[in-house]
Amino acid sequence: MSFAFQATGLVKRFGRTTALAGVDLAAEPGTVLGVLGPNGAGKTTAVRILATLLRPDAGTAVVGGYDVVKHPAAVRRISGLTGQFASVDEDLTGTENLVLIGQLLDLRRGEAKSRAAGLLADFDLTEAADRPVKTYSGGMRRRLDLAASLVGRPAIVYLDEPTTGLDPAKREDVWNMVRAQVREGTTVLLTTQYLEEADALADKISVIDHGKVIAHGTPAQLKHIVGGQTISVRPADPAHLDAVSVILAGTTKGQVESRGRGVLSVPVDDAKVLGTVIRQLEQAGIDVIELSLHLPSLDEVFFTLTRGTEKKQEVAA
Amino acid sequence: MTTITTETPIIAVVPGRPFGLVRHSLVMARRSLIKTMRTPEQLLDVTLQPIIFIVLFVYLLGGAIAGSRHDYLQFLLPALLVQNVLFASAPTGVSLNTDIKTGVFDRFRSLPIGRSAPLIGGVLGDMIRFVVAIVVMLGFGYALGFRFGTNPLAVVAACLLVMFLAFSFSWMFVLLGMLVREPGAVQGLGFVIMFPLTFGTNVLVPTNTLPGWLQAWVKVNPVADAMQAARGLMVGGPVLDAVVKTLLWSVGILAVFAPLAVRAYRRKT
Numbered sequence: 001m002s003f004a005f006q007a008t009g010l011v012k013r014f015g016r017t018t019a020l021a022g023v024d025l026a027a028e029p030g031t032v033l034g035v036l037g038p039n040g041a042g043k044t045t046a047v048r049i050l051a052t053l054l055r056p057d058a059g060t061a062v063v064g065g066y067d068v069v070k071h072p073a074a075v076r077r078i079s080g081l082t083g084q085f086a087s088v089d090e091d092l093t094g095t096e097n098l099v100l101i102g103q104l105l106d107l108r109r110g111e112a113k114s115r116a117a118g119l120l121a122d123f124d125l126t127e128a129a130d131r132p133v134k135t136y137s138g139g140m141r142r143r144l145d146l147a148a149s150l151v152g153r154p155a156i157v158y159l160d161e162p163t164t165g166l167d168p169a170k171r172e173d174v175w176n177m178v179r180a181q182v183r184e185g186t187t188v189l190l191t192t193q194y195l196e197e198a199d200a201l202a203d204k205i206s207v208i209d210h211g212k213v214i215a216h217g218t219p220a221q222l223k224h225i226v227g228g229q230t231i232s233v234r235p236a237d238p239a240h241l242d243a244v245s246v247i248l249a250g251t252t253k254g255q256v257e258s259r260g261r262g263v264l265s266v267p268v269d270d271a272k273v274l275g276t277v278i279r280q281l282e283q284a285g286i287d288v289i290e291l292s293l294h295l296p297s298l299d300e301v302f303f304t305l306t307r308g309t310e311k312k313q314e315v316a317a
Numbered sequence: 318m319t320t321i322t323t324e325t326p327i328i329a330v331v332p333g334r335p336f337g338l339v340r341h342s343l344v345m346a347r348r349s350l351i352k353t354m355r356t357p358e359q360l361l362d363v364t365l366q367p368i369i370f371i372v373l374f375v376y377l378l379g380g381a382i383a384g385s386r387h388d389y390l391q392f393l394l395p396a397l398l399v400q401n402v403l404f405a406s407a408p409t410g411v412s413l414n415t416d417i418k419t420g421v422f423d424r425f426r427s428l429p430i431g432r433s434a435p436l437i438g439g440v441l442g443d444m445i446r447f448v449v450a451i452v453v454m455l456g457f458g459y460a461l462g463f464r465f466g467t468n469p470l471a472v473v474a475a476c477l478l479v480m481f482l483a484f485s486f487s488w489m490f491v492l493l494g495m496l497v498r499e500p501g502a503v504q505g506l507g508f509v510i511m512f513p514l515t516f517g518t519n520v521l522v523p524t525n526t527l528p529g530w531l532q533a534w535v536k537v538n539p540v541a542d543a544m545q546a547a548r549g550l551m552v553g554g555p556v557l558d559a560v561v562k563t564l565l566w567s568v569g570i571l572a573v574f575a576p577l578a579v580r581a582y583r584r585k586t
Binding site: 002004029051052053064065066073074076077078079080081083085087088089090091092096100101103104105106132148149155156 | 325326327328330331333334337340341344345347348351352355356419420421422423424425426427428429430434
């Protein structure tokens, strides 16, 4: 199987700190690899190695078939990077920023200008095109930053925490832009602290903690690591909670738990139990306003995998 | 892990156009120019400061040193021009020190451009500061009564010579900017280097009035040669020896500090 990028056994130390202790990361062409982990887990270090900004102390990284240490120029030509901090020039306008990058990527001035105009339109920045970036809002900067990494139509894009500090609506915008890129065949490496983000975008997820990959798989596979599915029921009348509890305990073998006010949950081995639960609730005449069968959230997965060694990351509201 | 990472290109790389380093450096120089034009207050040290220097020295010392302010202006201005243009080379190190800490330099590093392009561009773009300093000083000097004693070609040659020396000096400060952590420290060190180099000359008084040890320093100080050359080319007098020495020093400083600066930049991550 050929990977768009593949890192094997990456080790990187900074003085006494081991940022990466043997990390393997890989993504097939046209897919999104989510790299999930808390602050300081080594996500950014791994991205910087793949983007040729850092040399690994051990291990290899191959991007588009080119070794990042032996052929950095080739890697730079086929990949684009959006760093954790907006990597655009505050004093220049949106257009000037993109034209500058276009020219550094060997586009002729005319080509660079039309590419810039196209990207600014795609990212809804046309109106702000001729304003210095320092007048931009956080969301606009992020969008320009993302646009900047796409000027050279890279086959591989690294997005290092692209939505950190954005409000949920803006985050959704960025997600849609990432999806649009992937539809065009781009391979994306996305680092994030937001489990929700990895779940929304990634085909595969590698969970990193303390410089090691502690789990790898599809979002669904990772969720199965923690356990099976759960049925949650919220009766319309809280007075029915006891009755619901009896029904859930009778139809499933699991331990019924109260999750928050007025909601009861129980783990199930077999999704078919849901039908039985619904019928029994009907027969008992209990109206419900919420009834669901779901896999555990990545939040729970992550918490289980890191075994609480790190404080649970705050997932932004 | 038993995975063997094989290196077989799976994505075609379109090669860049030729003369990349030259083009990329010029693109970066343009960026630097745009930034300077957007924040003209950055040019205070090449506009207001030279005027203050001229006024200060001519009116404070002129009468006592030369007996005539006009004579002193003729003596002082070409050398003061050298000093102020060299002063103008130090801030390049400060601004690059600040610049490389911003995210945008990460982006430049991730692009397929020569490692030296951002540095060359920064230095080239800042040469506008030399031009501004020269125009301001010659203009203001002229208003106070300074007159060239040679031909326009010699004056242009003097300006180019000074700019070339300042260009070489810039690389010294770029290196400093790469090695020192704080922009403030670059500025401080800049003064420590610039003051003995530019005041330890015959900028203010003739060399023969200096004590012996200082005369010895003036004899080996390249800035003193540049001042001698500028005086000769603008007012008149022997120039060949001073011009050749200035050119050799400029080439020497450039050959040593430019590669060191680029190397220091490469090592910074």
